[in-house]
């Protein structure tokens with residue numbers, strides 16, 4: 001093989017490289033030149049059949065050729081990459097001000113109860129409340145006893161409690177250790193006071209259970225508990241807080257409310273709260289939405305806090321009722337029927353998170 005022949009190969013390959021318009025065709029040239037069966041690799045194989053002095057000079061020449069061609073390939077690859085990028089930038093314009101395209105996500109919906117959970121959390125978070133949680137399976141002690149509902153208390157009957165097997169009132173289990181499906185979110189009050197030092201400001205959303213089922217009752221439903229404990233909070237704060245909540249929730253400037261004297265063993269005094277349904281276009285009709293009151297000193301003492309020092313309020317909101325009110329849902333039972341047609345109609349888009357600034361339910 002002559003030096004001349006090498007020059008010819010170089011010229012040819014350089015021509016091919018310069019003629020490449022795409023990265024793919026450039027890679028073809030690379031394979032044909034430097035690949036295992038490429039032209040330059042082929043030259044290398046001839047070395048074995050050469051005389052030693054010839055071999056040295058030829059080897060150097062082929063290596064130089066190889067370096068040359070590699071360099072040219074790299075340069076051309078750089079040019080083509082830049083060209084392709086410029087091309088893509090020119091053709092694939094992304095308008096980042098367009099709304100998010102949901103794709104398959106647009107099929108899914110947030111259940112109205114979850115939406116209302118989120119709305120209420122947003123409202124109370126803004127007032128400085130944290131979120132607390134408790135288990136669905138509670139002890140008799142937390143669900144009743146420490147909330148000042150002893151086992152002979154008539155309020156127990158009202159609660160239509162589901163007892164876990166081996167935990168029936170007649171079974172011989174240790175006092176207070178009976179397991180129940182919580183009948184309200186109020187046991188989270190106990191858990192919070194046992195685990196945190198005042199000042200306390202929490203809300204606790206969750207599922208609750210009662211053995212009751214008809215047109216307006218389902219065996220499982222949802223509540224949000226609220227608890228504030230410190231050294232100064234009084235009934236006026238409770239009223240203000242609930243009023244602010246209702247205005248934000250119903251997205252109105254003015255909401256007519258009625259505080260009715262009531263009774264719960266764990267609050268004293270106790271009040272049930274009704275709102276004028278004008279908020280949902282039915283003026284003059286009172287709708288009960290929650291139970292509330294000042295936390296009973298006995299409950300505070302039952303959690304190891306000094307009732308002479310600490311005081312505060314609690315409330316429990318029936319979430320399903322509130323959801324039906326706000327979103328005009330006629331039948332409670334449909335809420336838990338897992339019917340996709342119902343979800344499509346009443347559900348919310350996953351990306352539409354409720355915020356105070358942008359609106360709760362837009």
Ligand code: PHE
Pocket residue numbers: 183184185186264267291292293314315316317
């Ligand atoms: N736990 C009560 C219920 O389920 C509601 C409530 C909570 C009342 C907190 C007062 C204070 O009916």
